[in-house]
Amino acid sequence: MATTTADFETRRHDSFGLRVQHLLHGNPVLGPLAVLVVAIIAFSIVNVRFFSAANLSLVLLQVTVIATLALGQTLIILTAGIDLSAGAIAVFSSILMALFCTDAGMPAPIALLLGFACGTAMGALNGLLVTRIKLPPFIVTLGTLTIFFSLNAVVSNSETVRGADMPGLMTWTGQSIPIGDFRLSYGSIIMLLLFGFFAYALSSTAWGKHVYATGDDVEAARLAGIRTGRVLFSVYTTAGLLYAIAGWILIGRLASASPNVGTEYNLDSITAVVLGGTSLFGGRGGVIGTLIGALIVGVFRNGLQLAGVEVVWQGFAIGLLVLIAVSIDQWIRKVKT
Structure with missing residues (x-):
């Protein structure tokens, strides 16, 4: 039977779709990067102030805390887990650091290290409950979310600790370096260094390969000799440390330690990971995509604000982006290898 023109066009369309599917499967960062570039161009056209150095500095400053939280969240989601307590650990760690300085009178470096240790311990608690008690990550972190916020x-008596009452080291992350009209905060520098380190760790170390293998198929990884329990525990513990560092950056960002912030940080960190192309089913994605995802969230919120869009519709746009990202992830996972 002769091939009709319609059949040829259908096959060509299917072939193009398969090529795109394979391309995105092998390079998860390409989709988020394209969205970020298009968003920047579009918002620059809508409002010329968007692409100014001052505004871009603000966007980076606004996403620094969320990006750091999303870095820890990425490690967990790569293992097919989830962490709803990310923001709670960050805020609680920031309060503990501040109180160690002000109420306990500890030197700033000691208070900072103890705060990091407390955040790490909170992450380790999540890891123990997931690996030893075998509770689902969603249930574990939902419970610890409430516990840590309570x-x-x-501990804080719901009172804010002022930056003026703390040593300079505690608020140092909020200071910035001028690069022309652009200002780069020390908190943003720390965040970028952390992303660089974990990009290397995930791509070039045995630990990183074990993280991907555990997320892709935990039983197959176990049969291959990988100690999946240790991998999962290390991921949750490392994430706790990253959340504590985010808490330090948060103190610099606010010039205070407030117990009344962070209720939206958990979902924002997951949003950045999903928009960055990391699969919620584990085993695929990376931290560079997460950084791009965090920037997408920041760019959309800032751009829509400059365009005069109401806050409620800004949330609507971000939520729509998440649904599209998850749908694309489902489509990409169906690729035949």
């Missing part, structure tokens, strides 16, 4: 309120 302890945060008790």
Whole structure:
């Protein structure tokens, strides 16, 4: 039977779709990068102030805390887990650091290290409950989310610790370096260095390969000799440390330690990871995509604000982006290898 023109066009369309599917499967960062570039161009056309150095500095400053949280979240989602307590650990750690300085009178470096240790311990608790008690990550972190926020309120008496009452080291992350009209905060520099380190760790170390293998198929990884329990525990513990560092950056960002912030940080960190192309089913994605995802969130919120869009519709746009990203991820996962 002769091939008709319609059949030829259908096959050509299917072939193009398969090529795109394979390309995105092998390079998860390409999709988010294209969205970010298009968004920047579009918002620059809508409002010429968007592409100014001052505004771009603001966008980077605004996404620094969320990006750092999303870095830890990425490690967990790569293992097919989830962490709903990310923001709670960050805020509680920031309060503990501040109180160690002000109430306990500790030197700033000691207070900072103890705060990092507390955040790491909170992440380790999540890891123990997931690996030893075998509880689902969603249930574990939903429970610790409530626990940490409650302890945060008790310890702080729901009172903010002013930056002026803390040593300069605690608010140092909020200071910035001028690069022409662009200002780069020390917190943003720390965040970028962390992304660089974990990009290397995931791509070039045995630990990184074990993280991907565990997320792709935990049983197959176990049969291959990988100690999946240790991998999962290390991921949650490392994420706790990253959340504590985000708490330090948050103190610099706000010039204070407030127990009344961070309720939206958990979902924002997951949003950045999903928009960055990391699969919620584990085993595919990376931290560079997460950084791009965090920037997408920042760019959209800032651009829509400059365009005069109401806050409620800004949230609508971000939510729509998440649904599209998850749908694309489902489509990409169907690729035949």
